Structure formats: C-alpha cells, structure tokens
Amino acid sequence: MHWWCLKRGSRNTYGQIGRKAFLVLGTFVLALAWPVPQGWAEPLGGSHSEGKHEETRQKTTLEESLEGHRAVARSCEEPRGFRRIAIKGGIKFAQAGEVFAFDKREIRLGRCEEVEITLENTDNVRHALMTPTLNPMFILEFTGPGKQTARFVTPDEDITLEFHCHVPTHEDLGMEGVFVIGKGGKPKEKQMAAERRFFEGVGVLVAVEPRKGRLVVDHEEIKDFMAPMVMGYQVTPASVLKGFKAGEKIRFTIDAEKRAIVKIEPLMFTGEGTVILADMRKSQIVVDHKEIPGFMAAMVMGYPVKPVKLLQGLQPGDKIRFTIDAEQKAIVGISPMEN
Numbered sequence: 001m002h003w004w005c006l007k008r009g010s011r012n013t014y015g016q017i018g019r020k021a022f023l024v025l026g027t028f029v030l031a032l033a034w035p036v037p038q039g040w041a042e043p044l045g046g047s048h049s050e051g052k053h054e055e056t057r058q059k060t061t062l063e064e065s066l067e068g069h070r071a072v073a074r075s076c077e078e079p080r081g082f083r084r085i086a087i088k089g090g091i092k093f094a095q096a097g098e099v100f101a102f103d104k105r106e107i108r109l110g111r112c113e114e115v116e117i118t119l120e121n122t123d124n125v126r127h128a129l130m131t132p133t134l135n136p137m138f139i140l141e142f143t144g145p146g147k148q149t150a151r152f153v154t155p156d157e158d159i160t161l162e163f164h165c166h167v168p169t170h171e172d173l174g175m176e177g178v179f180v181i182g183k184g185g186k187p188k189e190k191q192m193a194a195e196r197r198f199f200e201g202v203g204v205l206v207a208v209e210p211r212k213g214r215l216v217v218d219h220e221e222i223k224d225f226m227a228p229m230v231m232g233y234q235v236t237p238a239s240v241l242k243g244f245k246a247g248e249k250i251r252f253t254i255d256a257e258k259r260a261i262v263k264i265e266p267l268m269f270t271g272e273g274t275v276i277l278a279d280m281r282k283s284q285i286v287v288d289h290k291e292i293p294g295f296m297a298a299m300v301m302g303y304p305v306k307p308v309k310l311l312q313g314l315q316p317g318d319k320i321r322f323t324i325d326a327e328q329k330a331i332v333g334i335s336p337m338e339n
C-alpha cells in the first residue's frame, strides 16, 4: 500500500524524493522516541518546523492530576542494596507559611535499592507518606501519634520522585518532599508516553480513506507523543471519518492502546453572510450570517479576524463567505460572494 504525500500544498518530484528520505529518517527517530508498532501509524513527511506552531494548550486540572499520579518508574527486580530511613511528620516540622511538614524534604537513595521507611506521625491526626509516581505505588497512612514501617525498591534509574502526604490539603500545607534516586532527574518522556493512553493532536487532513479506515494528517506537535509531521494513522471505527475531507483542519484523539485515532472533531467551519461592520483597528468583523452547521445558529455576531488584512476593502453590505478556525476562535479566511 502506498501513501502519496502532499505537504504544504506542493507536490513535485524532488520533494517526493526528499520525503522518502525523511520517511526513513522519521521512522528511525520515531522508533527511538516512542515504540509505534508497524502498520498503524507511519510518518509521511519530515517535521514541518518552519511554521509557527501554537503553544501547547493548557491542560485541564483533571489531566494534570492524572499526570501527577501516573506511574513513571518501575522498581528493579533484584535490589542491590538496603537502607533504613526514618521520617517524622507533623505540625512541629512546619516552617513559615506551612501547617504540616516532614522533617526531611530531600532524601537521597541509591538506584535499585531496597528502602525501609519508618514514618513517625507526631500529630494526633491522620498523615501519610506516598510516592504517587512509583510503580508499584508506595504508601504509609495512619492516625498518630505513632510509627509504621514499610519497604519499597527504588528503580534502576536516575530519577527524582516526589512524595507527599495524601490526606487532602496536607500536601498544599507543606507536607511534601522528594526522593532523589541516583543523580535524580526527570522521568523519561518515553516512559511517560508508554504509560499514557490518550493523546490529542491538531492538524490538517491530507488524505481520507474511509474504506481502509485510514487518514493522513499534517499535524502540529503532539505533546509527549510526537513531533510535528505528516503521518498516516488507522482510524477506528472507520465511521469516525465520515464527513471529513482532505484540507480540513481537525482535532483528533489517539488511543495508544487501540493504536488508532478514535475521535475526530472539525476545527474549520464555513459560513456565509453580510458584512455589518469591518473594523481594521480592532481586527474584528461583525457579520449577519446564516446557520454555520456544527458551529453556530444564524445570527449577527462579531469575530476576531486573523490576519487583519483580510478585512481590507470590505464594506458594510458586502456578501462574503468566510472560514472560522475554532481553535484560534477567529475568522481566518474571507472571500467575496456574487450578490
């Protein structure tokens, strides 16, 4: 099966040869970055880094909280060492601006080491010591005053793992710290991606093949998943592709477990209407438009316009056809209509 490639609307022989080279290089880089199995996703072009890409969208609180609790580090199979650590937790360890705290805030551990933690809770309330990102998760939780002991094995990796009191609000009130394992460091992107299931991307459809349940999309960076590039993906179910055409801007959701795109939403809508006001200074247009299917009912509405030069020469009463980019929340294309 061959996928023709089309990038930035150009299609020439030299470009195609260049892209074949990119395909090989891209596959190689991809194999390093994320274990994409053959057959469901393949790069069809080089990274399109020449364009300006939108800043990565803000994550929702839910996503952030899921991310915070994602297991990123696995214990090693055979511990190479052993150590005991005593940690105390309670009101009396709090510093200025805090209510609760641990007496130790940074604990250095070896790689692949069995660690026995004895937590002394010096308050008569419930406290915990939890490492949410360790896999399997480590937790000690009990009402004090008192002591409890449990063990875990550190991963064989230079990584910094946060620990905190899991009792609601206690972490924000100061009860947190870090285990620095080996030299410490951020979790590897690769591991993070492998543990995560859904990824959202934005791009322009290059080809749609409903019968094969496939699409090709020229997409922006997909955070923690893939650099900007032209890629072919499986789509499941294939009916998700219904109604989409090449050239459309979309937002799509990749299910890493199903190895396919499982959801597509349009990001471009076309409307028709009459100009009420074209304001170059504010880069806005007010337009009395018909229904924009899937986007908005018929109404008089003001929209930002990008770039502002699209407004040049427009007069009240002009009939126009316009394109709305739902991601930028702006009109990004305007063309005059006859009558």
Ligand SMILES: [Cu+2]
Binding pocket: 100, 126, 127, 128, 165, 166, 167, 170, 175
């Ligand atoms: Cu607590």
